[in-house]
Amino acid sequence: MNRKMAGFLSISLALLLGFAPISIAATKANPDVDRLNTILTALDNDPGLSELGAVERLKARQAVTQLASAKSKSREQALYVAAKRVETAQAAAQAELLANQALQLDRERDQIMLQASQRDAEMARREADQLRLQNMARQEETERLSLAVEEERTAREQSTADAQLSNAQAAQARKLADARAREVELARKEAELASILASDNVSDGDALPPMYRRGASSVYTLAGNSFASGSATLTPAALSSLNKLAAVLRNGQGIIRIEGFTDDRGADAANLALSQRRANSVLMALRAGGLSAARLKASGKGKAQPVADNGSEAGRARNRRVEIIVN
């Protein structure tokens, strides 16, 4: 029993002696451990870094703890590991801090972009308002101009209507004046005709040949008895009448056509020749009365264009004639 006890004590003593250096080393002040703990403590106390790099910091603390309890032969390795772990913990914490700052900068960027968008939207709204106001002003201006144009058009139409009315009134007045002048002229001619008709002898040398109107022309008719029978020689009375007619027509400028006609008795060629000669005689008489030859044109028509029935003597007498047509 004593031997067993002695053996056990000897083993225990040996173990105690064997672990003694370890205990001594663990309790001995270790400046590396202190230095690394100081760094970790500073990291913990840094308000910006205290919550960051937790995993790396835990590894660092474990490494420092292992360093503190490391045997002398493994101290160098433990120191290396602890120093690197602490350094890694510092870098990781700072990296995490910077990553958070990067996120904050992203949020800040988003805020700036939001402000820019809001500003753009505000500017767009202002521009839209401005354009709307400009458009309203333009519409008002357009309406004002339209009203002005409408008023001007109305005034112009009124003016035109007034002018047209004035022109119509003037035209009416002119027509009225012309009608009155024509009435006066007709009255005068009627009076002349009446005076001629009042004469018993139409070939009387004291009167103009009888006249009637054919359209715009005045037609003076020299009766067949103004010539000797079958001759182109004018009677003195016819010459006198033609002389007066020439005096009347002298102031005019129109063409005077002299057309001779016969009845239907006799050969056509002879009638044509006789009518031509009689027309020529009248032309010569009018020239003698002072009319320009340029205004006079004579032609013989023969038995053409009868004005009465050739079946009676009275009719044939009326067909034998010379017409002096004044345009």
Added chain:
Amino acid sequence: MTLSTLKIHTVFLFLLVSTTVWALEPPTAELSAAQTAVALAERQSPRGTSAQTLQAAKSQLAEAQALNDKRKYREAGVAAIRAQVTAELAKAQAELAKARMEVDEKSARNADLRRQLLINTER
């Protein structure tokens, strides 16, 4: 020697043998962890200080592998662990440098945006 003493001696002997056998095993896990740490650090494309740190980690890993090849397993394990922690430091440094660069770029970008916003607002 009694039975109890024999048991205690057996236990001590077992522990001693186990420790010896463990010490003689190749540090496969440590080497693998170091290789992974180096690969992760390389993904960060380190520059400057972090590149130098990564280079140190690679050297340590190479040394660990060389020692492992020489069957110096204990030394190989020590070097592998060093390579791992060094590579992890290189990775942290590279991430820190990237984060710093990112913050600088974003700060400059925001300042530029704010300036543009101010200019456009004044127009």
